[in-house]
Amino acid sequence: MIDEELLKIMCCPACHGDLIEREGKVVCLKCSRRYPIRDGIPVMLIDEAEMPEAKS
Numbered sequence: 001m002i003d004e005e006l007l008k009i010m011c012c013p014a015c016h017g018d019l020i021e022r023e024g025k026v027v028c029l030k031c032s033r034r035y036p037i038r039d040g041i042p043v044m045l046i047d048e049a050e051m052p053e054a055k056s
């Protein structure tokens, strides 16, 4: 779990969208990239982000 206040002040480095915590990851509401949380600290690096799976 990470601090909600921290999530509020952070934004997605890729698109500057709002972030939420879901299933142990930080998820961008705008582009749906998922950032890992290591030792309680979100890793807000585009290179570390998981891209949303394409649905087609």
Ligand SMILES: [Zn+2]
Binding pocket: 012, 013, 014, 015, 016, 017, 028, 029, 030, 031, 032, 033
């Ligand atoms: Zn984003």
